[in-house]
Amino acid sequence: MFDISSARFAFLDLETTGLSPWFGDRICEVGIVISEGKRIKEQYRALVNPERPLSPGAASTNGLSDHDLKSAPPFEQVAPKVLGLLSDTVVVCHNAQFDIQFLDSEFKRLGHEIQIPNLIDTLKLAREFYDLPSYSLLSIAEAFHVPMTTAHRALDDARTLRGIFFAMMDGLKQFNRPLDAYIGIYNSPAWPNDGIQLPTELGEAIYSNKRILIRYVDGDGNETERWITPRQIIGLADYVYLQAYCHLREAERNFRLDRIVEVKVEI
Incomplete structure (x- = not known):
């Protein structure tokens, strides 16, 4: 226990x-905070050369560029350090299945299958025990008055994650449950049985049952802004798409999800 x-x-x-990762996306930055109880013991940050370009959506979110990553080591070189840090710990992630599927994919490329016997997902915890307007890392941090620095950079988000985890666990003391009650076991995802995992903010917008305003970059690099009504997420031959009614074109359209650079839900 x-x-x-x-x-x-x-x-x-x-x-x-x-x-x-099913369509070739890779890890480009890793952030890990190691603590014993609340006491921070080590912090680790590494840029990773993903050996492929950043998508417009990713670049707009994390602020990185292909130039930033060009001279970074490939995942193969940071893998031993990452594995060492995660070993014999309770691994805590926000929207764990999204992140861990990428970690799993990277290690499989190296002929190694990761095992995480002790995993806590703060997104799952928050949705189960707290009534909040949004369950993004930023929104939960604001709700629990956890300070944030740079959002969507790996180490900064890992630090924020630590803060919201302990804040939520303090709030759950009333249930008098052991830590073990919140721990799950990670099983390697299998496509397509586990469905398509999305970042929290994007998923909440798409499944809000409201119109959403998107900024979208097409294959030629042209950016447009338009209102759409989401229908469903679909996996096509080349990538994951959002099928939606486009109010600009007044017709059904498929939008490649990694080309959506901004999304806002209609109020």
Whole structure:
């Protein structure tokens, strides 16, 4: 049984080139905070050369560029450090299945299958026990008065993740449940049985049952802004798309998800 005051935690956040390792997207930044209880023992940040371009959506979110990543080491070189930091810890992620599927994909490229016997997803915790208007990392941090620095950079988000985890666990003391009750086991995802995992903000917007305003970059690099009504997420031969009614074109359209650079839900 784990004791939250002394357990060794690894707060993990990743930045990626896009939304789906199944279509070749890769990790481009790793951030990990190691703590024993609340005491920070180590912090690790590494840019990673993903050996492929960043998508417009990813670049607009994390602020990285292909130039930033060109001289970074490939994942193969940072993998031993990452694996060492995660070993014998309770791994904590926000929207764990999204991040861990990328980690799983990278290690499979190296002929290694990761096992995470102790995993906590703060997104799952928040949705189960707290009534909030949004469950993005930023929104939860604001709700629990956890300070944030640079959003959507791996180490900064890992630090924020640590803050919201302990804030939520303090709030859950009333249930008098052991830490073990919140821990799950990671199983390697299998396409397409586990469905398409999306970043929290994007998923909330798409499934809001409201019109959304998007900024979209097409294959030629042209950017447009338009209102759309989402229909469904579909996986086509080349990537993951949002099928929606486009109010600009007054017709059904498919929008490649990694080309959406901004999304706002109609109020």
